[in-house]
Amino acid sequence: MTIRLNDQVAIVTGAGGGLGRCHALALAARGAKVVVNDLGAEPAEAVAEEIRAAGGEAVSHACSVSDYDAVEAMVSKVMDQWGRVDILVNNAGILRDKTFAKMELDDFTTVLDVHLMGSVNCTKAVWEIMRNQQYGRIVMTTSSSGLFGNFGQSNYGAAKLALVGLMQTLSLEGHKYNIRVNSLAPTAATQMTEGLMPAEVLEKLKPETVSPGVVFLCSEDAPSRTILAAGAGSFETAHITLTKGVYIGDDEDAADQIAAHFAQISDRTGDQVPGMGSAQGQQEISNLIASQQKG
Numbered sequence: 001m002t003i004r005l006n007d008q009v010a011i012v013t014g015a016g017g018g019l020g021r022c023h024a025l026a027l028a029a030r031g032a033k034v035v036v037n038d039l040g041a042e043p044a045e046a047v048a049e050e051i052r053a054a055g056g057e058a059v060s061h062a063c064s065v066s067d068y069d070a071v072e073a074m075v076s077k078v079m080d081q082w083g084r085v086d087i088l089v090n091n092a093g094i095l096r097d098k099t100f101a102k103m104e105l106d107d108f109t110t111v112l113d114v115h116l117m118g119s120v121n122c123t124k125a126v127w128e129i130m131r132n133q134q135y136g137r138i139v140m141t142t143s144s145s146g147l148f149g150n151f152g153q154s155n156y157g158a159a160k161l162a163l164v165g166l167m168q169t170l171s172l173e174g175h176k177y178n179i180r181v182n183s184l185a186p187t188a189a190t191q192m193t194e195g196l197m198p199a200e201v202l203e204k205l206k207p208e209t210v211s212p213g214v215v216f217l218c219s220e221d222a223p224s225r226t227i228l229a230a231g232a233g234s235f236e237t238a239h240i241t242l243t244k245g246v247y248i249g250d251d252e253d254a255a256d257q258i259a260a261h262f263a264q265i266s267d268r269t270g271d272q273v274p275g276m277g278s279a280q281g282q283q284e285i286s287n288l289i290a291s292q293q294k295g
């Protein structure tokens with residue numbers, strides 16, 4: 001076991017149970033001092049106590065990630081106590097599942113507030129600290145529902161994919177400060193997934209099997225800008241890709257040309273994972289120039 005996190009300080013949000021608890025235990029087992037955050041003081045303190053009982057260092061801090069002032073107060077307490085924050089695992093989350101037709105706008109904003117703004121708040125509160133330290137590892141918790149969709153989860157899926165968008169830019173902005181930002185798409189049997197799958201499947205999806213992925217994403221040699229999927233001991237990466245495309249131009253029949261060439265436009269042979277957004281424009285200009293040279 002070569003990954004060590006000694007002398008590092010980690011904040012794990014929503015760590016009073018489920019995946020967050022397992023992440024907190026796994027980071028502590030590698031030597032990190034862990035701040036166990038959750039809404040409720042009791043579950044958070046129970047997990048901190050579990051870490052201390054196993055010989056690790058942990059404190060609990062109850063607050064809502066959607067309350068920026070409370071998050072800032074948590075981070076400043078951690079700085080007073082331990083003087084640094086190396087790792088942030090944005091894990092806290094809730095569900096308000098309904099089909100879009102039945103969903104109230106409140107169900108949408110509440111979910112965005114916890115997943116998206118909760119992660120923004122916690123990241124914002126540690127960003128300057130990590131920049132000054134020239135070191136930081138941040139994990140966003142995305143979801144297959146955001147990456148690929150899931151019936152009844154338009155609010156949750158939108159919030160979860162927004163976190164991938166946040167990761168894309170923060171990993172670019174954090175690069176020169178050695179801040180690496182990644183996303184985890186877990187599958188695990190927790191209170192969140194209770195009843196969603198048959199018991200014998202849930203049995204295989206122990207949250208403990210996901211946490212090694214978090215330890216890796218929080219390690220010194222972590223990649224950046226990776227979407228790591230994890231469940232039942234399997235690990236995959238997911239990608240947002242760009243196909244090579246076809247130059248169509250802007251003749252009057254351009255829309256018809258798109259229809260006629262759609263199979264080629266969406267052909268994934270030779271597609272790329274762009275290093276940043278500008279790669280799309282560069283490819284489009286290259287396609288235009290290539291078509292002019294041909295003509």
Ligand SMILES: NC(=O)c1ccc[n+]([C@@H]2O[C@H](COP(=O)([O-])OP(=O)(O)OC[C@H]3O[C@@H](n4cnc5c(N)ncnc54)[C@H](O)[C@@H]3O)[C@@H](O)[C@H]2O)c1
Binds near residue numbers: 013017191
């Ligand atoms: N379990 C899965 O299969 C699965 C799949 C994809 C994504 N996820 C994501 O993984 C994360 C953990 O989920 P889980 O399955 O362990 O669920 P969980 O419900 O067991 O854990 C979520 C924790 O977040 C806490 N929390 C909720 N709102 C909070 C807030 N405002 N501030 C602080 N803490 C708050 C809850 O109290 C709870 O302890 C979530 O972000 C979830 O969306 C889980």
